Amino acid sequence: MTMLMVSNCPKCGKVYQKNVRNMCQECIRSFDNELDQCLNYLRDHRKATTEELSEGTGVKVSQIVSFIKESRLLLMSYPNLTYPCNSCNSPIRQHNLCATCRIRIVSDVNEMKEKEAKAKERGIGFQIRDRFQR
Template sequence: MSLSVSNCPRCGKLFAKGLHDICPSCVKEIDLQYEKCLKYLREHRKCTLQELSEATEVSVKQITKFIREGRISIDNNPNMSYACELCGASITTGKMCDNCRSGLLKDANHLKEDQARGQAQQSQEEKIGFNIKDRLQDRR
């Protein structure tokens, strides 16, 4: 039986890897930050992400992570939004705004069409060509 140990990416302490990728003290700290955010949101439904961060002293990045993980729901907080991962536009769900999502889908469809055209062209070229071995066999 081997024990897997690692340095915590947040604080640098050595810890035994288990359920989390960070040490137990950092897990506790994150849970306390989460509780602070929840408590503040219950009392201040109309706050923005920046206001929440300033009031709780929890980074915007960590709050955004809570939202993306589904730990914090912003459905009841009309002024709460966070940045799209690609362009930085304000969004309330997911990781990308609608414009980036549609652009990504468009690019994926173009790539799929290009691959289909390439395969069609390759199969057509195979039909046109001939094998020299077949021509030599015909002469015998």
Template structure:
């Protein structure tokens, strides 16, 4: 018999497991902070993420999380940007800026090419066996 309890990721209290990974109090607190952000954004559409954080008292990381989850849309807010996860450049979509994405794709392709070359080299080094067909090809 297993208990469906865990410790809250935010406050450490024991709670019944749910899909959020947090206790009910922390979920309510985050929802209240989300509501604060929405109310402020409705009034001040041209604010930046720093201004939003300072005005509402909600952390920069939590606002970024709301944006990435799709809870806050930045399409109607022209000055709203958040940081690229790799280099910290200001972006308006995805989790990485275009240069970081292309660099990642290039490195991934390079890794696959290296693996293929390594497999081919190993196959050539281990090609010490001969088949009867190979002997017959030499005769004709």
């Protein structure tokens, strides 16, 4: 018995036969089409921003962002393409967070560590006092 591996296409919800691209044939076709459109546009407008590319091709910004994240559009080749920071949506070209958010998160983590360290000191203090009282 052969089991047909079917699933719902994550993009359009239609039932499709599973494949390496993880979407149905129709979505693969429109995906490839949109990528082609972007690449064609960028061939003439290497310095386009993500917004300009979206306007020029009609491809959604979110789709362009996933092209970038899947390395189908290489930021190295296009100096003005950006994708949004995971936290505040400002345009970035590396990491998942902009510099401001990275600094904020690092200082949040440091603050937490400091608090933890202080709590530990207090904890040890209590233990010592306990021992003295015994």
